[in-house]
Amino acid sequence: MPVPPRPLKAVVDDRVDHCAVTSGRWPALTEVDTRWRGSFGYFAALVGPEEEQERIPLCRIEYLGGDRWTFALYDPASDSYIPQLLHTGRWEGSPDDAFETAALVHLADYEA
Template identity: 65%
Template sequence: MPVPSRRLKDDVDGTVDHHAAQQGRWPALAEVDIRWRGSFSYLTAIIQRGGQDERIPLCRIEYLGKDEEWGFALYSPATDSYTPALLHTGTDTGHPNDAFDTAALIHLAGYEA
């Protein structure tokens, strides 16, 4: 199983957080927290509500060996687990920004502007 380099991890961290902030669709979104474990990355939205931070797990992406192609699994609060799913693009792999967009549409719908 390939593991992304430190440089690639840093690029993904910055790119996804910047992409999320630039959309303007999620005004309560303070940042996207990304945790790494091996070839997996876990994206969590940090939402500011009433002066408090709320953490909302979004999805897991998996490094497949190419900088632009990542596997995608959506977080399920009912089972507290990640389930492989299609991105909003209709594919099962894609850029980490596509993973954020897909998961945000599902998990952050109540936080829209």
């Protein structure tokens, strides 16, 4: 699998975090943290006040090259990532689509 170049990783990190935090859809969300390993990016939500912040694993994205990404949703019961369709109904999409899909599942119960 191809590894996303460093500038692309930075764009994904900034764009997903900015869009998620400023959208107002997830009021308890303070940051989306992205960690990279090879062709995979792992999104986690940081929610709550800074002194009591909780880290919630959300999903994994996989870079396929060009503008192609796949998605796997974090499953806390098995502590693993399970390939899933995005909220768009497709197997491939943008990192923003991956965040939105995972947030619908994992952040629905969090309030500011």
